Every structure is written in C-alpha cells, then in structure tokens.
Amino acid sequence: MKDHVTRAPLRAINWNRLEDEKDLEVWNRLTVNFWLPEKVPLSNDVQSWATLRPAERELTIRVFTGLTLLDTIQNTIGAPSMLPDALTPHEEAVLSNISFMEAVHARSYSSIFSTLCLTKEVDEAFRWAEENPHLQAKARLVLEKYKAGADPLKRKIASVFLESFMFYSGFYLPMYWSSRAKLTNTADLIRLIIRDEAVHGYYIGYKFQRGLEKLDPARQQELKDFAFALIFDLYDIESKYTAELYDGIGLTEDVKAFLHYNANKALQNLGYEALFPPAACEVNPAIMAALSPDSENHDFFSGSGSSYVIGKAVATEDEDWDF
Amino acid sequence: MGGLVYYSSASGNTARFVQRLGLPAGRIPISAKEAMPAPALPHVLICPTYADGEGRGAVPKQVIRYLNDPDRRALLRGVIATGNRNFGATYALAGKVIAEKCGVPLLYSFELAGTETDIARVLAGLEKFWGTECLTMA
Numbered sequence: 050m051k052d053h054v055t056r057a058p059l060r061a062i063n064w065n066r067l068e069d070e071k072d073l074e075v076w077n078r079l080t081v082n083f084w085l086p087e088k089v090p091l092s093n094d095v096q097s098w099a100t101l102r103p104a105e106r107e108l109t110i111r112v113f114t115g116l117t118l119l120d121t122i123q124n125t126i127g128a129p130s131m132l133p134d135a136l137t138p139h140e141e142a143v144l145s146n147i148s149f150m151e152a153v154h155a156r157s158y159s160s161i162f163s164t165l166c167l168t169k170e171v172d173e174a175f176r177w178a179e180e181n182p183h184l185q186a187k188a189r190l191v192l193e194k195y196k197a198g199a200d201p202l203k204r205k206i207a208s209v210f211l212e213s214f215m216f217y218s219g220f221y222l223p224m225y226w227s228s229r230a231k232l233t234n235t236a237d238l239i240r241l242i243i244r245d246e247a248v249h250g251y252y253i254g255y256k257f258q259r260g261l262e263k264l265d266p267a268r269q270q271e272l273k274d275f276a277f278a279l280i281f282d283l284y285d286i287e288s289k290y291t292a293e294l295y296d297g298i299g300l301t302e303d304v305k306a307f308l309h310y311n312a313n314k315a316l317q318n319l320g321y322e323a324l325f326p327p328a329a330c331e332v333n334p335a336i337m338a339a340l341s342p343d344s345e346n347h348d349f350f351s352g353s354g355s356s357y358v359i360g361k362a363v364a365t366e367d368e369d370w371d372f
Numbered sequence: 373m374g375g376l377v378y379y380s381s382a383s384g385n386t387a388r389f390v391q392r393l394g395l396p397a398g399r400i401p402i403s404a405k406e407a408m409p410a411p412a413l414p415h416v417l418i419c420p421t422y423a424d425g426e427g428r429g430a431v432p433k434q435v436i437r438y439l440n441d442p443d444r445r446a447l448l449r450g451v452i453a454t455g456n457r458n459f460g461a462t463y464a465l466a467g468k469v470i471a472e473k474c475g476v477p478l479l480y481s482f483e484l485a486g487t488e489t490d491i492a493r494v495l496a497g498l499e500k501f502w503g504t505e506c507l508t509m510a
Contacts, residue, residue: 071381342461348481350480350493
C-alpha cells in the first residue's frame with residue numbers, strides 16, 4: 050500500500066539557480082567574514098583586566114554572561130525556528146550559517162572568561178544569569194514568539210529585535226572600556242560579533258519585508274502593531290536590566306541613549322520608521338567612535354569633519370572599475 | 373539645483389530615505405538588464421555600502437556600471453554614502469571609494485534609511501551645495 054503513496058521529490062540545493070539574489074549576497078558576506086575567537090589575542094588584555102575594580106570586573110562578567118544567553122538562544126532555537134518558514138533553499142543555508150555563528154559568539158565569551166577571569170567569578174555570573182529576573186524575562190519574551198506554531202513573520206520580528214536591539218545593553222560596556230583604552234582586544238572580538246549581528250538583523254529584516262509585501266493591508270497593520278508593541282515591552286525590560294547593571298557606575302542614561310539608537314535601527318531593518326526621537330538617541334561620541342574606529346561621520350555640508358579632503362586610496366578588487 | 377541619482381537594493385533602505393527627501397531622483401536599477409538613468413544635469417549620487425570585513429566589494433556592481441560611463445561620470449558632483457556603523461572601519465566605505473575614484477567630494481554619510489536629522493541635514497546641505505556650485509560655475 051505504502052508504495053502507492055506519492056511523495057514530493059527531495060530537492061538538492063542548487064546555488065546556480067537562485068530565486069533571490071540576496072541569499073547569495075548574504076551567504077558570501079557571512080562566509081567571507083567568518084572568524085573564530087582564537088584569532089583575537091585576548092591574553093593581551095590580562096594586564097588591563099587587572100586595572101578594573103572588583104565591581105567593574107563583576108559587571109563585565111555579568112554583561113558577557115547575559116550576552117552568552119542571547120547567543121545560545123539564537124543558536125539553538127531562534128535561527129533554527131525560522132528554517133521551516135524559509136522561502137528558498139538558499140535561505141535555509143544562510144539561516145544555518147547564522148545559527149552556527151551564534152554558537153561561535155556564545156563560545157567566544159567563554160574564551161574571554163578563561164583568559165581573564167577566575168572560575169569562581171564566572172560560575173557566580175552564570176548563576177546570577179539564571180536568577181536575574183530581567184534577563185530571564187527578556188529571554189522568555191523572545192522564546193514565546195519563537196515557539197512552534199507561532200506566526201512566521203512575528204518570529205522574524207522577534208529575531209530582528211534580538212539581533213539588532215537586545216544585545217546592545219551588553220555591547221555598550223566593551224565599547225565603553227575600549228574608549229578608555231581598556232580591554233581593547235576584547236573590544237576587537239566584540240566588534241566582530243557586532244558586525245555579524247548587523248548582517249543577521251539586515252537579512253532577517255529583509256526576508257520579513259518580502260513576506261510582508263504579500264499580505265493584505267489589514268494583516269500588514271497587525272504585524273506593524275505587533276512589532277511596535279513588542280519593542281515597547283522589550284525596551285521596558287531592557288531599561289530595568291540596564292539600570293540594575295549600570296546604576297553602580299553611573300552609566301544608565303548613557304546606555305539608554307544607545308538602546309534608543311539601536312531600537313530605531315532594528316525597526317529600520319524591518320522597514321519601519323523610528324520610534325525614539327533624535328534627541329533621545331544622542332549616543333556618547335566616545336561610544337560611537339569605539340563602534341566604528343577610523344571612520345568619522347562625514348558632513349561636508351556643515352563643514353565639520355575632515356571630509357573636504359577627497360577620500361584616500363582604498364583597496365577595491367572590482368576589475369571593471371578602471372576608468 | 374542639481375539632480376539626484378541613487379542605488380537601493382531590494383532591502384529598500386536608501387529608497388526609503390530618498391522618498392522622505394521628497395526630491396526628484398533617478399534610480400539605478402537592481403537588475404543589470406534594465407536601463408540606467410540618463411541625467412542631463414549635474415547631480416549627486418546616494419550609494420549604500422556592501423563591503424566585506426576587508427572592505428572589498430563596497431560599491432555595488434550596478435553603481436560601478438553606472439559610473440563607468442564617461443558622460444554620466446562627467447556630471448557627477450558629489451557622493452552621499454550610507455552604511456551601518458556596526459561594520460566598524462568600513463562604515464559608509466562606498467562613499468570614500470567613489471570620492472577617490474571620481475574625484476568628487478564625499479558630502480555626507482548616514483546609517484540605513486537615515487534619521488529625521490539626516491533628512492534635514494541633507495536637504496539643507498544640498499541646497500547650499502548647489503548654490504555654491506552655481507557661483508563656482510558663473
């Protein structure tokens with residue numbers, strides 16, 4: 050009897066037949082950018098680590114443990130949960146790359162810990178992460194949106210918020226240390242993670258927009274309302290998490306400006322307008338400079354910056370770029 | 373006032389920025405099969421960045437094709453670049469590459485689809501820039 054059951058053929062992925070050029074573009078970007086924590090000389094930060102006060106060390110380990118939790122979720126649940134909703138086989142391949150890189154990110158924090166910290170300090174931080182109500186609340190809120198049977202586009206909204214917003218209360222701290230010439234190798238590693246998360250948020254947001262454009266206006270509005278409601282709820286938790294972590298060193302308001310700025314960027318990845326007004330997004334310039342060193346903001350119009358100088362030679366490998 | 377030409381991939385960030393600017397603008401097509409805009413007047417190019425970690429591939433292929441035409445290039449007066457600061461040193465790199473290759477100033481850079489502040493600065497900046505350009509030409 051079973052011999053009569055007709056089955057859809059199992060299909061092998063053919064990268065020479067693309068349905069969406071963006072899949073190959075992002076695959077190439079992610080694979081070229083591949084890295085491992087062993088590439089970064091973290092041990093050069095040992096002396097710098099010793100200059101931090103005990104409370105600053107505890108804060109740093111806690112922040113990295115919180116980031117590890119988000120990477121773990123995105124590696125084992127978030128990215129895999131989007132596989133069944135993929136529009137193309139190539140999207141599945143990209144999502145599997147994203148999933149694996151999240152595992153690399155989670156693994157990287159343990160490299161930082163084993164290089165700089167005492168086992169006891171780290172074990173305490175992992176216990177703190179399990180018991181911290183705000184960290185647990187934000188992880189649970191996202192997991193709820195990922196669960197089986199959830200709306201595929203709502204899953205993508207939650208995923209973009211994790212990739213492009215929820216990490217930033219944590220990423221702030223290594224950028225802050227780096228701006229004070231502390232833990233600069235650790236900051237280099239974090240910048241590699243930030244670069245990856247930017248591609249992840251961009252790509253998942255792009256796929257969200259491809260799905261959204263096929264829906265009727267009522268469903269589009271429902272998803273937009275969902276997205277703004279979720280970013281509000283996540284922001285509420287992030288604010289409390291931020292205050293608990295950063296009140297002690299007086300940086301909470303500075304971190305919040307960074308959160309507003311990144312929340313707006315996460316919404317832009319989904320194709321939506323900003324939520325927070327420009328005045329709320331004025332990030333400390335030292336943090337911006339730590340985020341993108343060697344790249345000033347060009348504003349020829351207002352006469353600020355050195356952008357009047359026409360760019361210096363930059364490596365490009367496009368052979369047809371030769372007039 | 374001179375014109376605007378822009379490139380935006382299927383993600384649409386630059387297209388959303390240009391739409392909010394509210395100025396007429398020619399779009400460089402995503403597909404190599406479609407016709408390029410043929411501006412008759414001096415113009416500014418708005419271009420996103422797609423660099424990898426080493427800065428390769430910063431300028432989209434279609435923008436390179438656009439600029440490889442001497443007539444179009446002769447009318448280029450400046451470039452505005454977009455990107456994401458999360459890419460570190462390669463943030464808005466396409467603007468530096470085009471400025472160098474074409475000998476025009478990099479006028480401004482902004483992230484993703486831009487903020488209200490970016491819109492206001494670019495509108496005011498372009499008006500001032502074209503004013504200066506007219507004086508220079510006279």
